Amino acid sequence: xxxxxxxxxxxxxxxxxxxxxxxxxxxxxxxxxxxxxxxxxxxxxxxxxxxxxxxxxxxxxxxxxxxxxxxxxxxxxxxxxxxxxxxxxxxxx
Numbered sequence: 001x002x003x004x005x006x007x008x009x010x011x012x013x014x015x016x017x018x019x020x021x022x023x024x025x026x027x028x029x030x031x032x033x034x035x036x037x038x039x040x041x042x043x044x045x046x047x048x049x050x051x052x053x054x055x056x057x058x059x060x061x062x063x064x065x066x067x068x069x070x071x072x073x074x075x076x077x078x079x080x081x082x083x084x085x086x087x088x089x090x091x092x093x
Contacts, residue, residue: 001061001064001068002041002064002067002068002071003068005038005040006038006039006040006041006067006068006071007040007041007042008040008041008042008081012040013042015033016031016032016033016042016081017031019033020032020033021033021034030081031081032079032081033079034078034079035078035079036078036079037078038078039071039076039077039078039079039081040079040081041064041067041071041076041081042081043060043063043064043067045057045059045060045063067081
């Protein structure tokens with residue numbers, strides 16, 4: 001889990017979702033709003049990925065761990081990010 005100062009609040013989440021620049025890849029979609037002083041992130045894993053919450057939450061934790069590693073290594077310097085997983089990203093956990 002990432003620290004509280006790096007998590008998006010509900011209000012920030014909606015702002016990123018509505019006003020952010022959207023980038024698509026084969027594995028995920030990311031919405032970005034540049035200009036935040038402290039980088040913030042949030043991850044959403046849809047029920048389309050997997051019905052059991054255990055699998056979705058495990059996937060979220062793995063993604064958060066990767067994001068946290070990027071924060072600690074200063075690879076992500078500013079901005080607010082929202083990441084949504086694609087439907088066919090079924091990874092053996």
